[in-house]
Amino acid sequence: MSELSEAEVRDEVRTWLKANWDPNLPLLEWRNKLADSGWGMPHWPREWYGRGLPPGLVRVVEEEFAAVGAVGVLRGGIGRLAAATLLEHGTEFQKRKFLRRIITAEDTWCQLFSEPGSGSDLAGATTRADFDGTNWIINGQKVWTTSAHHAKYGTLLARTDWDAPKHEGLSYFIIDLKQPGVEVKPLRQMNGHASFNQVFFTDAKVPPEYLVSRVGNGWQVAVTTLAHERRFADGLAAPTRRGPRTGRIYDEERAELATVMEPYKWYPQRAGRVDLVIERARETGANQDPRVRQEIAKLMTLAKAAEWTSRRARAAQRRGRPQGPEGSLGKLAASHVARSAARVHTLITGTAAMLTGEDSPRNGVIAEILVSVPAVSIAGGTDEIQRNIIAERVLELPKEPRFDTGPFRNVRRN
Numbered sequence: 578m579s580e581l582s583e584a585e586v587r588d589e590v591r592t593w594l595k596a597n598w599d600p601n602l603p604l605l606e607w608r609n610k611l612a613d614s615g616w617g618m619p620h621w622p623r624e625w626y627g628r629g630l631p632p633g634l635v636r637v638v639e640e641e642f643a644a645v646g647a648v649g650v651l652r653g654g655i656g657r658l659a660a661a662t663l664l665e666h667g668t669e670f671q672k673r674k675f676l677r678r679i680i681t682a683e684d685t686w687c688q689l690f691s692e693p694g695s696g697s698d699l700a701g702a703t704t705r706a707d708f709d710g711t712n713w714i715i716n717g718q719k720v721w722t723t724s725a726h727h728a729k730y731g732t733l734l735a736r737t738d739w740d741a742p743k744h745e746g747l748s749y750f751i752i753d754l755k756q757p758g759v760e761v762k763p764l765r766q767m768n769g770h771a772s773f774n775q776v777f778f779t780d781a782k783v784p785p786e787y788l789v790s791r792v793g794n795g796w797q798v799a800v801t802t803l804a805h806e807r808r809f810a811d812g813l814a815a816p817t818r819r820g821p822r823t824g825r826i827y828d829e830e831r832a833e834l835a836t837v838m839e840p841y842k843w844y845p846q847r848a849g850r851v852d853l854v855i856e857r858a859r860e861t862g863a864n865q866d867p868r869v870r871q872e873i874a875k876l877m878t879l880a881k882a883a884e885w886t887s888r889r890a891r892a893a894q895r896r897g898r899p900q901g902p903e904g905s906l907g908k909l910a911a912s913h914v915a916r917s918a919a920r921v922h923t924l925i926t927g928t929a930a931m932l933t934g935e936d937s938p939r940n941g942v943i944a945e946i947l948v949s950v951p952a953v954s955i956a957g958g959t960d961e962i963q964r965n966i967i968a969e970r971v972l973e974l975p976k977e978p979r980f981d982t983g984p985f986r987n988v989r990r991n
């Protein structure tokens with residue numbers, strides 16, 4: 578297929594929306610239309626619910642959806658990461674079984690990677706998967722698992738070979754969480770939300786067709802998931818939807834946001850709410866203080882530079898180049914921006930930034946920013962780990978000394 582121009586894509590999506598968009602449709606029916614037409618995930622391949630558009634033209638589709646107020650696919654959530662991973666490594670069976678229901682948001686997903694002893698050192702995972710001749714049998718514990726309390730499926734990294742070197746003894750599975758042998762226990766965070774869980778596996782079962790890629794290739798598959806996770810952390814926002822937003826579909830979407838997306842409702846605050854800074858400076862009068870103005874200017878410069886790095890990454894993608902260092906740079910920049918924004922919010926609001934409850938600044942949102950931004954520096958790989966990656970893979974500095982070679986069984990662990 579010859580590549581479409583921006584104007585042609587705009588024209589096509591506009592015509593399709595004119596013929597199909599109806600705010601009174603049931604949400605599920607609309608999402609199925611998105612899957613059938615490919616407009617929900619336009620950069621996915623045509624044979625898998627997409628339109629094969631270059632990623633750079635997705636923005637054009639989003640703008641046209643926003644112009645008429647049309648609902649898209651669920652923007653966040655682990656399902657998107659699972660889908661990106663399955664598109665790259667999944668079997669025909671897995672793509673057919675899982676992708677469509679990710680677009681329609683009928684299934685919720687979670688990511689079962691981190692363990693109490695292996696977060697940064699993800700390849701040190703010790704949750705085990707043993708084949709009993711019929712199924713893979715899973716035993717062990719995961720932690721920090723966002724959304725596990727309501728997820729149907731999880732992407733699971735587990736050890737299948739204890740004699741192979743650390744990175745070669747892992748396999749990547751899809752696991753159905755709604756089965757005996759899976760126990761999910763929510764954890765409460767310092768910002769009051771409970772989006773993470775501990776997940777315990779006792780002889781839980783995974784059928785062989787839920788193995789992604791091949792036995793022992795789990796690390797490579799997990800790296801794909803993480804690359805997508807870091808890319809999503811770059812903070813480029815979708816265009817704001819226009820229109821009155823009344824109709825059945827919006828009611829159902831609001832209900833969806835209140836349930837499926839509930840664990841993520843503090844995520845705008847964890848990104849630092851740069852969008853609120855100037856408004857807050859005006860409403861508090863802090864914009865009269867030249868020192869505050871200077872800090873705001875620094876923050877805006879940092880945020881703009883980070884946004885442009887993301888745009889540069891997208892432009893490179895558009896030209897068909899693989900993801901470069903921008904993934905780790907973008908993730909690190911996002912945590913700098915978030916922390917700087919929290920500091921500027923404190924300067925603007927003063928000690929009242931610590932207050933929560935109805936009569937607190939912005940109904941507690943400022944306080945929520947302060948206790949949520951540390952998460953950006955941890956989730957999806959800590960700042961230190963991003964720096965290691967940049968040092969070793971981008972700047973080609975000497976690697977950290979390693980003490981974990983040889984059979985994993987003999988590697989010292991905490």
Ligand SMILES: Cc1cc2nc3c(=O)[nH]c(=O)nc-3n(C[C@H](O)[C@H](O)[C@H](O)COP(=O)(O)OP(=O)(O)OC[C@H]3O[C@@H](n4cnc5c(N)ncnc54)[C@H](O)[C@@H]3O)c2cc1C
Nearest residue numbers: 688689690691696697721722723952955956957958959961
């Ligand atoms: C908001 C949020 C959502 C999350 N969601 C999920 C999820 O859905 N699924 C999931 O599996 N996990 C999830 N995580 C977990 C996250 O991926 C881990 O917390 C992260 O990888 C760090 O691991 P850790 O907490 O075990 O810290 P550790 O690895 O124990 O690190 C502790 C400290 O030591 C530093 N450190 C460790 N190794 C090195 C090194 N080699 N060089 C320099 N410094 C080092 C770290 O930077 C950190 O400061 C989430 C975390 C957060 C905050």
